[in-house]
Amino acid sequence: MISNRELFLRHVAQTSTAPLMLEIQEAKGVYLFGKSGKKYLDMISGISVSSLGHGHPEIVEAVKHQAEKFMHLMVYGEYAQYPQSELAHLLSENLPASLNSCYFVNSGAEATEGAMKLAKKVTGRSEIIYCKSSYHGSSQGALSIMGDEYFKQNFRPLLPDCKMIEYGNSSDIEKISKKTACIFIEPVQAESGVTVPPEEYLQSIRKKCDETGALLVFDEIQTGMGRTGTLFAFEQSGVVPDILLLAKALGGGMPIGTFIASKNLMDNFTDNPVLGHITTFGGHPVSCAAAKASLKVILREKLWENALRLEALFKKELKHQKIVSFRSKGALMAIEFESEKFNRDVISKCIESGLITDWFLFAPHCLRLAPPLIMDLETAKKASQIILQAIEETALNEKTA
Numbered sequence: 001m002i003s004n005r006e007l008f009l010r011h012v013a014q015t016s017t018a019p020l021m022l023e024i025q026e027a028k029g030v031y032l033f034g035k036s037g038k039k040y041l042d043m044i045s046g047i048s049v050s051s052l053g054h055g056h057p058e059i060v061e062a063v064k065h066q067a068e069k070f071m072h073l074m075v076y077g078e079y080a081q082y083p084q085s086e087l088a089h090l091l092s093e094n095l096p097a098s099l100n101s102c103y104f105v106n107s108g109a110e111a112t113e114g115a116m117k118l119a120k121k122v123t124g125r126s127e128i129i130y131c132k133s134s135y136h137g138s139s140q141g142a143l144s145i146m147g148d149e150y151f152k153q154n155f156r157p158l159l160p161d162c163k164m165i166e167y168g169n170s171s172d173i174e175k176i177s178k179k180t181a182c183i184f185i186e187p188v189q190a191e192s193g194v195t196v197p198p199e200e201y202l203q204s205i206r207k208k209c210d211e212t213g214a215l216l217v218f219d220e221i222q223t224g225m226g227r228t229g230t231l232f233a234f235e236q237s238g239v240v241p242d243i244l245l246l247a248k249a250l251g252g253g254m255p256i257g258t259f260i261a262s263k264n265l266m267d268n269f270t271d272n273p274v275l276g277h278i279t280t281f282g283g284h285p286v287s288c289a290a291a292k293a294s295l296k297v298i299l300r301e302k303l304w305e306n307a308l309r310l311e312a313l314f315k316k317e318l319k320h321q322k323i324v325s326f327r328s329k330g331a332l333m334a335i336e337f338e339s340e341k342f343n344r345d346v347i348s349k350c351i352e353s354g355l356i357t358d359w360f361l362f363a364p365h366c367l368r369l370a371p372p373l374i375m376d377l378e379t380a381k382k383a384s385q386i387i388l389q390a391i392e393e394t395a396l397n398e399k400t401a
């Protein structure tokens, strides 16, 4: 019989020559279980997705219940499907009044695409501004505003009129003009290895957008749903975007994304042309039911508070001379090392020791920590010991090499 490993390598399209190749049989809470029963502590939540851990009973129940009632009924926007309406209502209740209309899609990249189209339609402009080292997805529109040339160069031509600015640089804000349809920005930049912008930076962008009529798009696909210490990271800046993007943790493990704006803005998709944005599966009833169940747990248990407790613990525990810096916003954390090689060796040792971590797309020398927000402090302390041990062993190996 051909092994799963073989079949995966032979028939599942590969995106790297060195996939992690973990073969997980089951996942429960903050643990994943490998083939021979090996237990792994999940310190990345599948890249900021499984904030409630794996197999949360309320999400599983919501999925089962909805699957039994109905799954796909019709393409987006025609039937008044209650799982969508209820999720949109719950999101609106927890957002500023101007963010009251949700367009549901299937992923983060699709939320980016929809927001780009909405901004162009609303403003009648084509220029889109984005930041260096930003990631908004891998489809061609999203790739056009990815802040890293290496990942774009072999896929050109991409969208015209996309202009890059430096994240956190206040003089670059001047590049937003009356030609700009919108600026895409992450309130905390994730894939650069967790970059928190300077105080007042987001406020200055908001001001410039108001002056020029450009729309402000906050990508909270990675920072949303409690990860940074508030339900949404933008709450900490006091700045309200015109369009908010969510995905990843929104679905509690099921695929869903959304771009949220005012009903007034969103109504631009209803004419000239009618059906301004179309999706067959967007807002799938099962994904919406899972997202609603997940958001209810996050709200009830105020999980953003645990994000702060986890951040405080790791900040205190993770002390080592090999750590160049520790950057964080809530439970989105980066441990910076001197080199990519050192980081990769630490990551491999962590995985060998039963702890899953990873690097960042534009910061391969930084180790990613984005644990499920349900993780207790005792488990987090054990995790920090495993990481420190891996750092220590890597440093020793480096010395003897």
Ligand code: PLP
Residues within 6 Å of the ligand: 047, 107, 108, 109, 110, 135, 136, 137, 138, 186, 190, 219, 220, 221, 222, 247, 248
């Ligand atoms: N935006 C941010 C900030 C992300 O981190 C990601 C994914 O990592 C995306 C957008 C794209 O989301 P998806 O992979 O669901 O298309």
